[in-house]
Amino acid sequence: MEIEAISKLKPSQIAHFDCGVEELNFYLKRFAKKNDRLGIGRTYVLLDQVKAIGYYTVSMAQIEFESLSHNFQQSLPKYPLPAVRIGRLAIDKNFQGKGLGEHLLMDSLERCERVSKEIAVFAVIVDAKNNKAKDFYIRYGFIPFIDRNLSLFLPMSTINQI
Numbered sequence: 261m262e263i264e265a266i267s268k269l270k271p272s273q274i275a276h277f278d279c280g281v282e283e284l285n286f287y288l289k290r291f292a293k294k295n296d297r298l299g300i301g302r303t304y305v306l307l308d309q310v311k312a313i314g315y316y317t318v319s320m321a322q323i324e325f326e327s328l329s330h331n332f333q334q335s336l337p338k339y340p341l342p343a344v345r346i347g348r349l350a351i352d353k354n355f356q357g358k359g360l361g362e363h364l365l366m367d368s369l370e371r372c373e374r375v376s377k378e379i380a381v382f383a384v385i386v387d388a389k390n391n392k393a394k395d396f397y398i399r400y401g402f403i404p405f406i407d408r409n410l411s412l413f414l415p416m417s418t419i420n421q422i
């Protein structure tokens with residue numbers, strides 16, 4: 261199974277995609293390619309043969325100092341910290357529960373790690389769409405921000421150890 265940039269795909273390869281969350285289906289079909297072109301979000305698509313069965317979208321972001329717990333704040337400057345955001349991550353309903361979500365998450369974290377070698381990244385942020393998705397990320401060590409219920413982060417220092 262290959263992971264391909266959205267810019268290389270045709271609409272027919274993504275038209276059937278259904279992860280069970282309409283907002284995530286809609287984004288892939290209507291905005292992923294456009295936002296890639298605009299430099300707003302890069303989308304990478306997991307393919308089964310030629311058909312999309314999963315995707316994630318990444319872009320640069322920042323973390324507000326005030327969103328971190330006292331533990332983290334102690335060793336950090338009091339200004340916004342550089343981050344990468346995995347804004348969306350989804351697997352088609354017919355392929356969920358087979359380890360592919362984990363596969364995509366690891367691919368996205370490796371990508372963030374590569375970027376961090378050239379441009380400083382303090383942490384990777386994820387925005388979970390609901391509490392179920394939040395639980396998925398918590399399994400991998402993501403830490404909730406203190407002021408936002410469905411946003412979490414994983415320090416790059418932790419990712420470097422995976």
Ligand SMILES: CC(C)(COP(=O)(O)OP(=O)(O)OC[C@H]1O[C@@H](n2cnc3c(N)ncnc32)[C@H](O)[C@@H]1OP(=O)(O)O)[C@@H](O)C(=O)NCCC(=O)NCCS
Binds near residue numbers: 280281357363394
């Ligand atoms: C959340 C999602 C990406 C997980 O993908 P998946 O391919 O089904 O997950 P995997 O098969 O890789 O599961 C990896 C591990 O996480 C666990 N897991 C999967 N979904 C979970 C959830 N919602 N909560 C807690 N754990 C979860 C699995 O049991 C598995 O653990 P195990 O190896 O001990 O059995 C997928 O279910 C999905 O696309 N959901 C709809 C869209 C969505 O909510 N996206 C999330 C962020 S925006």
